[in-house]
Amino acid sequence: MVGVLEIRNLQKNFDAAKVINDFSMSVIEGTLCCLVGPNGAGKTTTMDLITGRLKPTSGNIVFRGAAITGDSEHLIARRGLGRKFQIPSIFKELTVAQNLEVAFCQEVSALQNLFSFSRKQSDERMHAVANMVGLSERLAVIAGTLSHGETQWLEIGMVLMQDPALLLLDEPVAGMTEHEIAKTVEILNELKKTKTLIVVEHDMGFVREIADEVIVMHMGSLLARGTIQDIEKDERVRDVYLGTEDH
Incomplete structure (x- = not known):
């Protein structure tokens, strides 16, 4: 199934450093996808590339069937892509x-x-x-x-x-109380009935409550993708990410 957003072989270099390295992902319309990974994995840079805040070194980004690779922020926003910063x-x-x-x-x-x-x-x-x-x-x-x-x-x-047809949220529950987090879970679970969402988040308890699919990044590349249950069972994810958290 073709996604509302398709990222293909994306790369972003800052001088000699590869921050995003051959990264591909797709997001199906009407789902909530959580983008997770350790600090420095490239999550926020990926969001910047999707929204036009940064220009990719190479690769393609397709939104609702139209190539938006390298387009300016305002043009991408007018196509129906909205972003909330942390x-x-x-x-x-x-x-x-x-x-x-x-x-x-x-x-x-x-x-x-x-x-x-x-x-x-x-x-x-x-x-x-x-x-x-x-x-x-x-x-x-x-x-x-x-x-x-x-x-x-x-x-x-x-x-x-x-x-917007696609809503990007960067760490929406950072600094919230438990009550506020619970209410945000309700808000996002209701929103995904009519919207497609990508959420960057570190709080795996929160991710567990909202995600239809989880994509794990590591060192600018795709490490794993699947349901939260799939991700929590993945030994590679445990080694580089989940295993560093105190459960």
Whole structure:
């Protein structure tokens, strides 16, 4: 089955160092794929290459049947690929609702935005997304006063305002409380009913709760892929990654 995202023989060199080395993966539409591996494995670099933040040395990236290899970030985003970084970037002085409204803007020009969508469209989308990320009761709250978990959910919501076909999340539960992690599990398991997601994560307990498929990277290459049960049984993964964790 052809994936919504296909990465073929990807390579990224920084001078003489091969950070990504002949890496290939595919993500099937409507699934949640977790990208895991030890520090320095190349996970975030792979995300940067997918979204156009970095340009590959060689290889191909195909999104929904179209080659996006080397395209600029804004062009890739317009194709329907959204990304949330590990450190949230929100407008702290605005309310939750205003943050979501700003994220709905589809034109660079403020004047163009006035005519690109109606207030009704904006409000409908905002309330739908706020419900998705559990912030329906927090729309009037100033974003800078949100808890860490709520801030992370707000940024996920801001990405969702653009209705991406593929959503990339970089360590979404880093620094969260157990309660916030549990709620994030609920949010992502609900999102994957309508979205395709790639999640970079170190918390294997969290991965166990959300992943349809797990891809393990090591030294810029594919080490293993499969269900969480397959990955936990793989001796190679235990040697280079899982075996270093205190279970």
